[in-house]
Amino acid sequence: MRPGAARLEPWVLMSPALALLAAVTALPMLYVVWLSLQQRALFRAAQFTGFDHYFRLAGDGRFWNALGNTLYFALVSVAMELALGLAIALLLARAGRARALIYGAVLVPWAIPTVVSARMWEWMYQPELGVLSFLAGRPVNWLGDAALALHAAIAMDVWKSTPFVALLLLAGLQAIPRELVHAAALDGAGAWTTFRRVTLPLLAPVILVAAVFRSIDALRVFDAIYVLTGGGPANATETLSIYAYRVLFQMLDFGYGSALAVVVLAITGMAALAYARLLRGGIE
Amino acid sequence: MRRPGLWLGLAAVCAWSLAPFLWQLLTSVKPAAELEALPPFLPGAITLVHYEAIFAGHPFARLLLNSFIVSALATLLALGFGSLAGFALAKLRPPGRAATLAAVVALSMLPPVATVSPLFLLASAAGLRDTLVGLVLVYAGFALPLAVWLMAQFFRGVPDALYIAARVDGCSAAGAFVKVMLPLAVPGLTATGLLVFVFCWNEFLYALTLTSSMAARTVPVGIALFPGLHEVPWGEIAAGSVIATLPPVALAIVFQRRVLAGLTAGALKG
C-alpha cells in the first residue's frame, strides 16, 4: 500500500454510490438544462436555440396559471398540514400506552402509494356515488368544478401528508426536556402560557424543518393531481410538474418541456437552499 | 386536558387516518350492483369478484411481480452502496465530507420531473427503457441520497473506538465494515431499507415515463391507467388499491419503530 492509498480509501468505498448518483441524478440534472436550450422534438435532430424557451415562458399564460396553481397548492396544503400536524402531535404526546396503536393508524396514509390514495379520493369525490356528496347531502361535482377541484386535491394531500408532519413534530416535542415544562409550571405558567412561551419556541426549529420538507414536496407535486384530475378541469389544477409532463410526453416537445422542468428544479432548489441554511453548522 | 377530550381527539385522528382506506376496502368487497347507489354503506353480501377480475381480466399479478422485483433490487442496491458510502463518510472522515453530504442532501430534494426527460433519452439510448433493470437503476439512484444520509447518521452513532479497535485487531477498512460496523448497524439498515422499499413501491412518474408495456410496468402505473371499457370499474380499482396498499402498510405497521426512527432521523438529525 502506498502512502496515499489510505487517503483514497474512503473515496474507493464511496465510488459505487457516487457513480450511480452521477449517472442517474447529477448528470441528468445538467442534461436537462442543456435540453432546455434546444429546439427538440422527440426523435428529431436538435437545434440550439439559447434562451428562447425561457423568453417564451414569460408570454405563456398556461405557464403562469400552472405556477400560480403550484404556489397556491403548496402554500395552502403546507399551512394546513402544519396546523393539523401540530394538533395531532400534541394529542399523541399525551396518548401514553395507546400510542403504538395510534402510530399504526397514523402511518397508514403515509405508507399508501400516492397513486392509490388519489384513486381512493377520486372514488369518494364522485358527484353521484361518492361518499362525500352523500355526506354533503347533495351531489357536488368536487373534481369537475374549477373552483373546487384544486381544493379537493389539497384536501387529499393534507390527508396523506399530515401524518409525516405530526410524527416529525412529535419527535421534536419529545426532545424538549420535561424539566423545562415542569419549571414553567412551578413558575406559575398556565397550560396555554407554557405552550406559547416554552413549547412553541423550542419546537420552532422542527416546525421550520417540517415546513421546508413539505414545501419541497408540494412544489414538485405530480402523482396526486395527475391521477385525481389530470390537471383539469380546464387546467384549473394543472401544476408546473404536470404541465412539464404534458409538454414532454404528450406534445413531445423536449426542449420547452425541459425548460419547464428546469423552472420546477429552480423553485425546489430555492426551498432546498432554505433548508441548507437551517441545517448549516449541523452537518458535520 | 381532561381524559375524555383526549380520547375523543385520538379516536378522531384514527378515524380520519383510516376512513378513506376502510371505505376503499368496503368498496372492494361490495357486489357491483351496490356500487350504483349510496346508501347502503355496508355491503349486503361480501364478494371477491373484483379481486378475481383483476387477476383474471388484467395481468395484475405481473404488475405485482414487477413492483416486487424492482423495489427489492433497488432497495438492496441502495442499501449496499449507501451503507458503504455512509460508513466512509462517518468513520473514515475524508476531507470534503461536509461538502459531499451537503451535495447528497441537495440531490435528495431533486424533483423527479426535472430529470424525467433526460432519463427518458438516456434510457432509450442505453436500451434500458421499458426494462426492469432500467427502473432498478433509476430507483436505486433516486433513493441513494436518503440511504447515504441515513446510514451516515447511523454509523456516526457507532463509537469511533469500535472501528479503531477493529483496525488494530487486524481488519482492513473493508473488513472492519463487514465484521464490526455492519452487524452493529442492523437497526439502521432495517429502517433505511424499509423507507427505500416503500419509496420505490410507491413511485409513479419514472415508472409512468420509462415503461410502456407489461414488461416493466409497476402497480402504481397499472392502477393509474386502469382500463375501463365504458365506465370506470370502481370495484376493481378498489380491489387493486387494497392489494397495492398492503405491502407498504404492513411493513410500516410491523416495523413501526424502525420506520419512525428512519423518518425522524432523515429530517431532524443535522
Place this chain on the structure above:
Amino acid sequence: MAAIAFERVSKRFGATTVAAGLSLQIADGEFFVFLGPSGCGKSTLLHLVAGIELPDAGTIRIGGADMRGVPPQRRDVAMVFQSYALYPHLDVFGNLAFPLRNRGLAGAAVRPEVERTAAALGLGGLLDSKPAQLSGGQRQRVALGRALIRRPVAFLMDEPLSNLDATLRLEIREEIKRVHQAHGITTVYVTHDQEEAMALADRIAVLREGRIAQCDAPQALYAQPADTFVARFVGTPPMNLLPGAMLEAHAALGGRDPAAVTAGLRPQDLEARDGGDGLAARVVLLEPAGPLTWVVAELDGVRLKARLASGARLAPGAEARLAFAAGAAHLFDAETGLRLEA
C-alpha cells in the same frame, strides 16, 4: 516487542495542534506515558502510531521500520480504550478470538489461546457473556485480554482507567502494571491524570500544544519541573507560584533580579504555623485531608496552599506564618516560565 520512534511528526486538526515537529524515542519494553490536559489531542498520538491517522509531516517507526504506507492491520499493535470498545455483538470468547481469527489462526488453535488468556485475567467463567452483561472492571479486563492475546509488538492505551470508579481504577491499574512486568511489551499510555502517570510510567512526556514540555522519569518531573506548566501539572495539590519579590527576604534568589523570577513552592514543602518566621499570610480556609490538613492562605492577592504544621492552631481569618526549607524553592524565569538552575 519493539521500540517506537516519532521523527519530526506534525499533525493538526483544525485549530488543535496535536504534534508540532515531535521527535521521541520510546525504548523496547518501556512503559511510556503521554501526560497532557484534556482536549490536547493525546489520543491522536496513539492513532498515529496505530495508523488510524496519518501524520501531516514526519514519520513513525516501529521496531526500526518506517510505518509510512503500512495500514493499521499490519502494524501489529494493540489498543485499549477508555470506553473499552468491546464488540457488542460478540460474546467474551468472540471478542478475545477476534484478533486471532483476523490473523488467520486456525479454528482449533483459537480456543486454547482464548481460554489461557481468560484464565490469566480471571475471566474464565464469562466466555459466553455479552459485553453488556459485564461490569466495568470485567469489561476492561476483556479489553486487556483482547490486546494481550496475540502478543503485539506494542500496547497503546487510551485513558483506559477514566471510565472506572475509584476502587476499580486502582485494581485495573495494578493489573496493567502486572501485565507489563510479566510480558515486557512496549506500552504507550495516554492520560490526563498525573497520579496515574506517576504510578505507571518508566518515563513521562508532558504535552503542551503539540510539543513536549518535558520528558523524564516520574521522580525527575516532580523534583525538577522544566517550566511552570509542568510544575503546576505534576504533583497534587499543584505547586504554588508566586512573584520572586515575595521571597526576596526569605531565600536566596541566586542574586537574580526578583522581578525576573517566579518562585515555586510545593504545598508539601510549605508549612503553615501559628507563629515564628516565614511569609505572613491570612488564612482563608482549612481542608482536612486525613493524614494532614491543607491551609489555603492569601498573601498580597496571591493564594497559597500549605501543610498545617502539627500542633499549630489556625482558623480562617487568622494570620499564619508559611515556612519552608532554603532549598525547597523552584525558580523559574518570570517571562518564559523556564526553570532557572540555582
